[in-house]
Amino acid sequence: PLVEILKKLGKKHKAYGVLEAHYPVGGQALIETLDAALGDKFTEDVKAAWLEIWGVISSTMIAGAEY
Numbered sequence: 001p002l003v004e005i006l007k008k009l010g011k012k013h014k015a016y017g018v019l020e021a022h023y024p025v026g027g028q029a030l031i032e033t034l035d036a037a038l039g040d041k042f043t044e045d046v047k048a049a050w051l052e053i054w055g056v057i058s059s060t061m062i063a064g065a066e067y
Contacts, residue, residue: 006057007064014065023058030054 034050035042 003060006060010061010064011066013061014067018065020062020065020067023062027051027054027058 031047031050031054035047038046
């Protein structure tokens with residue numbers, strides 16, 4: 001069910017005018033925000049985990065948007 005939810009979310013974002021090129025920018029903003037908020041707790045392992053899950057989320061949303 002989560003994959004279908006993310007695909008639907010991707011379709012909605014496309015309808016709002018979000019382009020595929022916006023996803024890396026959003027991912028970078030997420031990482032920078034987490035870094036600022038978590039400070040020393042934002043370790044390289046935590047960063048790697050967030051980058052991995054963002055990759056899954058964004059690629060699934062992009063697939064749903066059918067750019």
